Amino acid sequence: MPGHQRETSFRFLAQPTDVNFGGKVHGGMVMKWIDQAGYAAAVGWSGQYCVTVAVGGIQFVRPIVIGDLVTVRCKLIRTGRTSMHFGVDVFERDLKTQAETLATHCVITFVALDAPNGKPAPVPPWEPKTEEDRLLEAYAVRVTELTRQLEAEIERVREAIAPDDLDGKAV
Numbered sequence: 211m212p213g214h215q216r217e218t219s220f221r222f223l224a225q226p227t228d229v230n231f232g233g234k235v236h237g238g239m240v241m242k243w244i245d246q247a248g249y250a251a252a253v254g255w256s257g258q259y260c261v262t263v264a265v266g267g268i269q270f271v272r273p274i275v276i277g278d279l280v281t282v283r284c285k286l287i288r289t290g291r292t293s294m295h296f297g298v299d300v301f302e303r304d305l306k307t308q309a310e311t312l313a314t315h316c317v318i319t320f321v322a323l324d325a326p327n328g329k330p331a332p333v334p335p336w337e338p339k340t341e342e343d344r345l346l347e348a349y350a351v352r353v354t355e356l357t358r359q360l361e362a363e364i365e366r367v368r369e370a371i372a373p374d375d376l377d378g379k380a381v
């Protein structure tokens with residue numbers, strides 16, 4: 211039922227096909243897992259098709275190796291009119307020692323659409339209830355602000371170097 215499931219977790223083993231030459235899971239693979247778990251969380255909350263619109267503050271804190279038990283935990287920390295913001299923690303557990311550590315963290319934002327190629331659609335609102343909820347909501351707002359500042363900076367640099375591209379001096 212939309213508007214009820216605040217947390218979604220995926221759990222699986224890191225496989226040989228997930229790792230790079232150094233034996234560590236690719237950062238891109240971790241981002242794919244985050245995207246998939248976030249997608250499940252966003253569709254679960256909104257009851258609609260959703261697309262990823264931004265990922266902020268991603269940090270690869272610890273490596274994940276083959277055979278580790280991976281947990282991708284998504285927690286809804288803010289809703290806008292059509293957007294949902296999830297705090298995501300990726301944990302790796304060495305099954306031999308049972309020691310679990312945080313491997314990756316980020317905030318991922320999804321927007322619900324009224325159809326797969328449609329327009330942004332309203333989502334059920336989430337209201338913070340505890341002090342921790344309020345802190346997490348403020349954190350999501352701040353991460354979005356910083357992401358937008360980064361986008362503005364990228365746009366500024368792109369415009370500054372565009373004349374060369376237009377002259378055919380760079381590709």
Ligand SMILES: CCCCCCCCCCCCCCCC(=O)SCCNC(=O)CCNC(=O)[C@H](O)C(C)(C)COP(=O)(O)OP(=O)(O)OC[C@H]1O[C@@H](n2cnc3c(N)ncnc32)[C@H](O)[C@@H]1OP(=O)(O)O
Binds near residue numbers: 292326
């Ligand atoms: C039936 C078929 C089933 C298929 C089942 C297949 C399943 C298989 C497995 C799937 C596995 C995983 C899949 C993952 C999902 C993809 O990976 S989707 C692919 C990657 N994402 C995309 O292609 C999205 C591209 N972006 C867009 O199309 C447009 O930017 C969007 C998302 C439609 C938004 O358009 P827009 O014109 O910016 O709309 P606008 O009304 O201005 O903003 C909408 C909301 O976005 C927010 N927003 C916009 N930019 C940002 C930003 N940078 N930061 C934060 N918020 C932002 C706005 O603040 C606004 O929020 P609210 O204030 O309404 O809450």
